[in-house]
């Protein structure tokens with residue numbers, strides 16, 4: 024009997040929910056481990072408080088002296104909560120989070136006078152050894168120095184007994200080495216561009232904030248079962264495994280009652296989130312068995328991105344207490360739904376207006392339409408860049424795999440807004456007559472209902488859908504850091520809004536138009552120019568693939584193809600003009616993503632080769648030997664008649680040999696392709712070789728192994744099966 028699988032099953036099937044009780048109401052706990060406004064008021068001098076507020080609201084630099092005061096207050100607050108260490112908490116280009124803990128502890132030069140020390144210098148800057156983080160060749164290793172610097176727009180928080188200070192990560196030569204710097208730059212670009220455009224409608228607007236509400240999907244698998252699968256442990260997904268007879272066909276998991284163990288985990292997790300100020304609100308079962316979703320109330324984008332990164336870390340830690348393993352991979356199981364991370368995105372003014380929400384007056388609706396149409400135009404003109412922003416080896420399994428959004432970018436807006444756009448398209452060129460303007464304001468712009476009903480009946484197949492008061496970018500992978508997608512989306516919309524303003528100004532100046540006339544004229548042209556990106560139909564259908572190709576939309580199914588857009592001239596110029604990436608940074612990131620892709624496929628190939636040979640083949644041979652013994656026995660008893668009596672066994676023996684041969688030859692061929700790929704020196708070519716030459720063997724090997732899984736005696740099969748992974752609650 025294969026011990027690990029059956030031990031794991033034994034362990035998992037006898038588990039009870041861990042005892043958990045909430046310590047207090049959510050509203051009482053919320054943010055109590057965050058150095059927020061309330062804590063700052065208590066622990067900071069008024070000057071220090073003002074300094075932090077100015078830094079948050081206006082990006083004002085914090086002077087060193089002030090930093091000392093802030094650090095002092097932060098330290099007092101943290102010590103009062105039993106904290107012993109502090110760390111700069113950052114998001115290197117690995118996509119995860121990084122921390123290096125230092126104790127709040129110093130001794131004087133002669134070893135006496137131990138004190139709890141944490142000053143402005145430690146708050147503002149730390150030097151982790153940057154050489155071990157990906158940098159895409161930005162730094163030579165001999166000058167492998169980088170530093171982290173405090174980002175006051177995201178508040179410090181306590182996790183366990185450590186004070187975590189959100190920071191950016193920069194090379195000494197000035198380039199960004201993390202995901203946060205470009206995001207902050209993109210957010211500042213969209214703030215500036217959108218504020219300028221808002222002034223056409225409301226002079227009082229001084230700041231525009233991009234908002235983000237992510238929806239995190241994940242699988243929750245019993246720890247013992249997950250640990251019994253080497254592929255899950257090493258690659259985050261099952262490389263082998265026959266689909267379970269029951270999967271999600273009955274749709275009996277989605278929105279069903281949450282299993283007790285999972286629910287207890289969620290309650291514990293939610294409490295941690297409350298303490299950390301992560302405003303989680305919604306929890307429910309997802310489509311696949313053992314798949315769930317968690318969503319917060321939306322926040323300012325930088326904070327929301329930090330909160331999502333932190334959440335992913337906290338989810339895994341809390342899971343340990345409940346004997347679960349969280350799978351964030353986009354496609355951990357073949358044959359059942361994968362996981363995504365919808366990014367709900369909008370723009371909000373400091374006057375409290377959601378710029379993507381239709382409202383009651385024609386004027387504010389013209390503002391809505393302006394931002395709405397500019398967003399569509401931005402996606403239209405930069406669809407390849409947006410596609411590139413969500414490309415990863417693991418998300419490739421989802422995009423275009425007939426369930427999640429397709430690899431083709433398109434925008435869904437619903438019937439009502441489609442009608443509004445087509446009416447705006449026939450607006451007169453040049454100055455509008457007073458009658459036409461009145462008519463437009465009353466009957467077109469003014470008639471947009473402030474609640475867009477038809478959007479409740481959403482098109483779930485669209486990768487980028489307008490959902491009433493926000494756009495929902497659905498193609499983001501569940502395992503991704505949202506910053507890549509958010510940096511790109513905010514950047515392309517910022518660029519678009521700058522162009523819009525220039526075009527409107529140009530019409531006002533050169534054609535002597537009124538502001539409204541100019542806006543209508545520019546929007547009309549945008550609608551005409553953005554037709555190819557609008558699509559209301561079934562995004563999974565073959566018809567759409569054909570139609571999209573005709574429209575000239577890209578359809579990149581793999582990461583190496585998709586991410587080329589990141590270093591196109593258009594992208595490099597766009598990012599550089601907005602001050603988000605210079606060419607060096609953009610190209611370094613491109614290299615890093617290629618390398619990451621290659622490594623991921625390389626690891627999968629190795630793990631697959633190992634388990635196919637070490638687990639599957641020996642098991643198959645063992646079972647085949649039993650069959651051979653059986654045939655021998657039958658021969659002994661029945662003599663020459665054995666051939667008819669042992670007919671099925673003999674077929675099986677041959678079939679098993681066929682699959683063993685299949686696995687062996689394919690693993691060998693795959694290994695050869697890997698060796699060839701490893702000889703390549705160009706990162707793009709290597710990634711392509713892994714994608715097109717190595718990866719195709721995965722399916723072949725899997726097919727043989729999965730067939731064997733059905734043939735071999737269940738008692739001897741070593742790898743925990745799909746039905747066990749997916750249906751153990």
Ligand code: ADP
Pocket residue numbers: 234235236237238318319320321322367368369370377490492493
């Ligand atoms: P669903 O898409 O599952 O039907 P909702 O539409 O209620 O759910 O919201 C999904 C997510 O959208 C939530 O995380 C929510 O916080 C977020 N959201 C709602 N309004 C905005 C907004 N103005 N900006 C960004 N995110 C938003």
Ligand code: MG
Pocket residue numbers: 238365495
């Ligand atoms: Mg949603």
